Amino acid sequence: MVAVAELTATAAPTVAPAAPAPDDAPSGAEGRGQLSVRAQALQHIVESVALEVPRVRRTSGSLAGVRSGTPHASVHVRGTTARVSLDVAVAWPAPVSDVAAQVRSAVLDRASELSGVRITAVDVNVTVSGIDERRAS
Template identity: 40%
Template sequence: MTETAVEPGERGSLEIKHKAVERLAVLAARSTDAVTDRHPGLRVLGGRELPKADVTISGTRVRAKVDVAVTWPAPLAEVAANVRAAVARDLSELGIYTVDRVDVTVQCVPAETATDDEGRVQ
């Protein structure tokens, strides 16, 4: 029995589920300096965990909206630009999608918590 070679374009495809793409965007945001998942009281107020991503996929095109919490006193514009770049890079590295846009919103800037070594003023 002789097998004929199948053309590369006819061999199959890779499908990455929508939730997996959102998870990759969250992981990219979380790996960015000054992005934190420490946000005391935020769950009580809005029930949301950060970072959070919402992606829209249309064929091979992706748009992402990412919400983050940023530690004080990090420069917000710089952190947002770094998150935007990290999400675009990580989603593009899948080799499947072209990232059209990444919108980043800083939802929370939690105050730094005092360490045990620091004194307290009463």
């Protein structure tokens, strides 16, 4: 029921018109107009969902904005499905693989549910933040 601009989230200058819904939506909204969702919107949903997972912490960008903060999602949309690549940071010490698995399932379930876009794959890259400060002390 939702079409997303077929562009990566970092460069989405246009909005794609929605296709008629093949999905399970009981909305009855079809035929009354189009819906388009910018990939940027999906990206921010995914990032917000990741931030809800316990132990995931927000990090700010550095290097004058060259490196973006986390969580940072990169969304590749094809039709009504999307692939997500996601960078998250966890606080030291943390069970990294557990957190990664939680992030992955949270994005698959919650972000798909919230956005109406079927997310088919989630790649999670976990970095551990706070180590540098501990080494320095």
